[in-house]
Amino acid sequence: MASLTGLTASAASVSDAALHVSGLCKSYAGETVIAGIDFVVPPATCFGLLGPNGAGKTTTLRCCLGLTTPDRGHIRLAGRPVPAEAEAARTRVGVVPQFDNLDPDFTSSENLLVYGRYFGIKDAAIRDRIPGLLDFAGLTGKANARIQSLSGGMKRRLTLARALINDPDIIFLDEPTTGLDPQARHLIWERLKRLMVGGKTLILTTHFMDEAERLCDRLAVLDHGGLIAEGAPRELITSHIEPQVVEIFGDGAAAWASTRQGLGERLEMAGDTAFFYCRDAAPLLAALAGETGPASGLRYVHRAASLEDVFLKLTGRDLRD
Amino acid sequence: MRHGWFALPRPGLRWLPVWRRNFLVWRKLAIPSIMGNLADPLIYMLGLGYGLGSLLPQVQGVDYVRFLAAGTIVASTMNAATFEALYSAFSRMHVQKTWDAILNTPLSLDHVLTGELVWAASKSLLAGLAILLVIGALGLVSWPLALWVLPVIFLTGLAFAAMGLIVCALAPSYDFFMYYFTLFITPMLLVSGVFFPTEQLPAMVQTVAAWLPLAHAVQLARPLLLGRIPDDIGLHLTALVLVAGVCFCIATGLTRRRLLK
Numbered sequence: 001m002a003s004l005t006g007l008t009a010s011a012a013s014v015s016d017a018a019l020h021v022s023g024l025c026k027s028y029a030g031e032t033v034i035a036g037i038d039f040v041v042p043p044a045t046c047f048g049l050l051g052p053n054g055a056g057k058t059t060t061l062r063c064c065l066g067l068t069t070p071d072r073g074h075i076r077l078a079g080r081p082v083p084a085e086a087e088a089a090r091t092r093v094g095v096v097p098q099f100d101n102l103d104p105d106f107t108s109s110e111n112l113l114v115y116g117r118y119f120g121i122k123d124a125a126i127r128d129r130i131p132g133l134l135d136f137a138g139l140t141g142k143a144n145a146r147i148q149s150l151s152g153g154m155k156r157r158l159t160l161a162r163a164l165i166n167d168p169d170i171i172f173l174d175e176p177t178t179g180l181d182p183q184a185r186h187l188i189w190e191r192l193k194r195l196m197v198g199g200k201t202l203i204l205t206t207h208f209m210d211e212a213e214r215l216c217d218r219l220a221v222l223d224h225g226g227l228i229a230e231g232a233p234r235e236l237i238t239s240h241i242e243p244q245v246v247e248i249f250g251d252g253a254a255a256w257a258s259t260r261q262g263l264g265e266r267l268e269m270a271g272d273t274a275f276f277y278c279r280d281a282a283p284l285l286a287a288l289a290g291e292t293g294p295a296s297g298l299r300y301v302h303r304a305a306s307l308e309d310v311f312l313k314l315t316g317r318d319l320r321d
Numbered sequence: 322m323r324h325g326w327f328a329l330p331r332p333g334l335r336w337l338p339v340w341r342r343n344f345l346v347w348r349k350l351a352i353p354s355i356m357g358n359l360a361d362p363l364i365y366m367l368g369l370g371y372g373l374g375s376l377l378p379q380v381q382g383v384d385y386v387r388f389l390a391a392g393t394i395v396a397s398t399m400n401a402a403t404f405e406a407l408y409s410a411f412s413r414m415h416v417q418k419t420w421d422a423i424l425n426t427p428l429s430l431d432h433v434l435t436g437e438l439v440w441a442a443s444k445s446l447l448a449g450l451a452i453l454l455v456i457g458a459l460g461l462v463s464w465p466l467a468l469w470v471l472p473v474i475f476l477t478g479l480a481f482a483a484m485g486l487i488v489c490a491l492a493p494s495y496d497f498f499m500y501y502f503t504l505f506i507t508p509m510l511l512v513s514g515v516f517f518p519t520e521q522l523p524a525m526v527q528t529v530a531a532w533l534p535l536a537h538a539v540q541l542a543r544p545l546l547l548g549r550i551p552d553d554i555g556l557h558l559t560a561l562v563l564v565a566g567v568c569f570c571i572a573t574g575l576t577r578r579r580l581l582k
Contacts, residue, residue: 101421103422110345
């Protein structure tokens, strides 16, 4: 952990951080959910929290927002200690929760109006902001639409607009694109990039490694309640994993691969698929070339290593729930 | 107690946006909501009051329908507050996750619960007011003393909303509320002097009934509607205030334990 702490310390000084978490611990009924984690999110950056289901991501976010009181550790959010001054800290924060909890009894603009009131904003000021927010969310013309009539993507975008009603400095996004089609995901990503250009700090959890790679300046991988890796996406890929991957599958793939382990730095088996991780894939590809004629059942894919490979290496391939 | 779940509630004044949220929903559905609050109790009151009343001599010195009208206002108040604090609050807490959305803003759970408490009491006030207007138009109440029943209704609403929020905090699903109705609300309705004077009950039941919040509310509301100053005003008010206050503290503690762990 010494190297991780070094990285975070150099990333930002504690005092001007948007979020600073140190020594965070939380357990439920004797079961440890968060086992002492530390990280710093500098302002105007995007920080990604990755981890399998049950790794402690949601509990970490709840602690940061002051909704769960940690057993030990210190949190500063928007310059204020949490949970002691969580209510004041949350005036500077927007949250896009994992599951849409828009008010089904209201229209789009009523949702924004009612939500703005929770921040103590005057009705007139909220009404001034609503058209701009609906426009940002691509929902112009949907101001008076009932929530039930909106698609999943529209609801997500409205939830994002709702999180911006108080013009927050820091935005928490818990799996913002889960369940969306590619068009809707790309639109959300584009909007999040705009927010970053505008100086907002984003703190996001996701299961999509391409999303994390695209958006995040820094990532932390959480597993079994501890941070097991932290760094920029590219940095994590170069430091944790070989640059090339060859996936071999089809008839006899497992047997073929197990006798040729020496052709890659590392071999992982998942069912009947073999994953070779190589610094140089040429010898393996040459061997495969002789084996994958039309008569053979063996097939393969050769690609560059990605963040997903790092994630699977660090957290394993076993299902978590 | 390590987490201090049961520390005193700190409602402040920021609960008002929560109340306004519920009011905005109600405004959209106001007409069916008022009809629901009005139709059922009035049908019972008029049916039993005139039908059964024609067989009865005067009850406590008045026609049975007038006796029952006073009981009906209090029972409707109880029902309106209870339904709001059970079904409506539970759907906002557990199904729609409205409270979760609010907790991501600068409001706390104490603000949410205070908003819900006052809202449920406000809704019971609307229900009671609607019935008061109808039975007033039927000439079954004595003005202007009857107007004093409005603060009694609001206080009764607070007491039953606070009790309902305890049940809401403990409920795993909507089905759980049936226990509260069949084991608590319905028996209380029958022994608190809503339909007949409590003097008709066995002595032991009378003793228990005298402690029930609904009985205190009836003791205040009926004389006011019949044009008399109630006896033991301080006692009945204190009882309702205590029920509201203590139950709200318990409800807040239980809900914190449920949602903020």
